[in-house]
Amino acid sequence: MTYARYTVNDVMTKNVIAITRDTEFKEIAACMKQWKVTAVPVIEGEGHVVGVVSEADLLPKEEFHGHRIGLIEQMYRPGDTAKAGAVRAEELMTSPAITVNPDVPLPQAARLMADQRVKRLPVVDADGNLKGIVSRADLLKIFLRSDDDLAAEIRHEVVDRLFPASHQNVKVSVTRGVATLTGRIHDATLIPVAARLAQSVEGVVNVDCRLESQASA
Template sequence: MRTWQVRDVMTTDVATVGEKTPYRKIVDVITGRRVSAVPVVDDFGHVRGVVSEADLLHKVEWMGEPHERRIFEGHRRRSARAMGEAGIARDLMTAPAVTTFPHTSLVAAAKLMDREQVKRLPVVDDLGRVVGIVTRSDLLKVHLRPDADIRHDVAQEVLHRVLAVKDGTVRVEVHNGVVTLTGQLDRRTTVDIAGRLAGRVSGVVEVVNELRYEFDDTVLAGIDSWPGVPTGIA
């Protein structure tokens, strides 16, 4: 069962700037390409950092008062002032850049964005060269998958190929990404596995597992309950 990866949703036509690109040129690139940030790359295409609109706005913030300084300035204020006085990408960029790879799953990419508090990830190859960029809105594209495609993956990949469930045994319905499973399987553990694997199909928002079972094999295994499977179903 294949899950969507960064390569499935990333933008490959990436707007980049060099380390010595001047401020005004960076503004031209960002506004001209209608993006909110650009990776900064060296002569070999390796990502060195990222310049965002927020980084560029520090110059506007400090416009007209470049020499105003306080005796005691916090690190954040000093950093903002330095960026406000910077003139090229190397001094404006946030570095090191938080990057990812084309084969990274969308779940892992989303967790990385959340952990690092970033809005986009430059995508690099094994040598660190930029090959794309993925944003938070790109990650949401997985939930634009047609219900018919999701149903096919659940029915064929999960039930038929992985669990070897005969066609017609389980009814799969999908509406706006919500998968509902009805029918009856032989074992309780199979019911649980079917629900969990269906939830991993790309584009699934929620799984309503209404499957019943003939035999509670968790009793023999000494398991009181399995996550996601209501007790007392028989």
């Protein structure tokens, strides 16, 4: 059995609520409340993503409500003060949108979220058309894999391949996502490699590598 690498397509939400450039402020707020989301992609045409409106984009309306915006605020917070007077998605959205393709590996998507400091990413095809949305919570779904599934992948993808001559001497167990490798192998230099490869199996929380060299027996 060959274990495929998990990608954004495996965990993303495919039924996505989207709005258009002309969607008005109150409708956006109502949409977020109804569907319990904190951001919505803005699309045009056949679904081309042109931006994203998040709760953060809506908050300046409340922050500056009943408050006369001064020149200093306009100077130091031009984006927020402009959004305080916005009434449509086109004026509120962050554009261009930070997006990701369905075939991107999960670690890469996680790094993109961290680097860009966003909580979710619209998922688009090669033409930029909306196919889904992936959130931080979606990326964490990979840690719901069963212990048995994780142990089987570590056994097949790491132990059997790394130690073809002594794989039968290696025991793999996984408890609550923590993988433990025990046994004796021929080449001690491969022990840290085994630990690193086991840790790279998606869904593994941690690795306790107790492998020893047969030479030390």
